[in-house]
Amino acid sequence: MERDAFRPGPPGEVDCVADDDRWTLVLVRELRHPPATVWSALTEPERLREWAPFLADRDLGATGPAVLTLVDGETAVEQPATVRQAEPPRLLEYTWGGDLLRWELAPTDGGTRLTLRHTVADREVVPMVAAGWHLCLDVAGHLLDGDPVGPIRGAEAKNFGWPELRDAYARSLGIDPGRR
Amino acid sequence: MSIDAFAVIAEPTRRRILDALCGSESSVGELVDALGVSQPTVSKHLKVLRDAGFVTCRTAAQQRIYGIDTRPFQAVDGWLEPYRRLWTRHLDALERHLDSQE
Numbered sequence: 071m072e073r074d075a076f077r078p079g080p081p082g083e084v085d086c087v088a089d090d091d092r093w094t095l096v097l098v099r100e101l102r103h104p105p106a107t108v109w110s111a112l113t114e115p116e117r118l119r120e121w122a123p124f125l126a127d128r129d130l131g132a133t134g135p136a137v138l139t140l141v142d143g144e145t146a147v148e149q150p151a152t153v154r155q156a157e158p159p160r161l162l163e164y165t166w167g168g169d170l171l172r173w174e175l176a177p178t179d180g181g182t183r184l185t186l187r188h189t190v191a192d193r194e195v196v197p198m199v200a201a202g203w204h205l206c207l208d209v210a211g212h213l214l215d216g217d218p219v220g221p222i223r224g225a226e227a228k229n230f231g232w233p234e235l236r237d238a239y240a241r242s243l244g245i246d247p248g249r250r
Numbered sequence: 251m252s253i254d255a256f257a258v259i260a261e262p263t264r265r266r267i268l269d270a271l272c273g274s275e276s277s278v279g280e281l282v283d284a285l286g287v288s289q290p291t292v293s294k295h296l297k298v299l300r301d302a303g304f305v306t307c308r309t310a311a312q313q314r315i316y317g318i319d320t321r322p323f324q325a326v327d328g329w330l331e332p333y334r335r336l337w338t339r340h341l342d343a344l345e346r347h348l349d350s351q352e
Binding site for chain 2: 123140142143145147149167168190191192193194195198199202223224225227228246
């Protein structure tokens with residue numbers, strides 16, 4: 071697909087769960103590919119760089135430390151990460167800076183049900199995180215379908231429907247966009 | 251003050267966040283809108299700034315509001331002090347030079 075023609079799909083089902091003084095986004099996505107294929111997209115650096123918000127310094131499919139580099143235009147922020155659980159092709163859990171990400175892959179008739187739980191400190195950030203992953207997973211879907219549009223990362227996401235998705239998820243989660 | 255504090259404020263986006271917070275306390279969303287960078291970038295830099303003590307955070311109506319903590323800046327200011335005296339010495343020398351011309 072031509073990159074300029076890319077538009078995100080409609081908002082999906084999400085939830086926001088309180089977790090002590092932190093907040094967990096729960097986002098479920100159905101993918102038309104088997105868990106093993108989705109697993110490689112979630113763990114292999116050369117696959118991640120085509121859709122994820124960060125670059126990984128190693129394959130994430132094994133437990134232990136890693137470095138995830140957030141790319142945003144000309145700037146990059148390196149963040150330490152620790153892969154806490156890696157059970158291919160069904161469970162991947164890692165820290166990313168102060169965040170915790172847990173990916174669960176369940177086989178379905180048509181492919182994989184992917185459930186992401188992303189824990190953050192700010193409740194206000196949850197709709198933004200939902201919008202970010204929504205865009206990333208749409209890009210990943212194109213990649214897995216053999217119709218890549220190239221990664222959409224950082225502030226560039228604002229040109230590809232991120233603000234509208236953020237507002238839609240804020241409404242569906244009942245999270246006030248707050249002081250703005 | 252530690253080298254780490256200088257490393258923290260060496261990063262341009264972090265200085266832009268500090269500049270914004272110096273004007274007024276802000277939520278993450280306000281910083282994302284004001285600075286034109288992405289939410290993950292703002293969040294990651296805010297964490298570094300908080301860990302280094304430059305930024306504080308209070309919670310109001312389930313929302314985190316970020317602001318400046320002046321203490322690390324006093325340390326930066328203290329480091330600059332001898333260089334300010336250097337500047338004063340140059341001004342004194344200029345004054346002596348002008349006096350000698352009269």
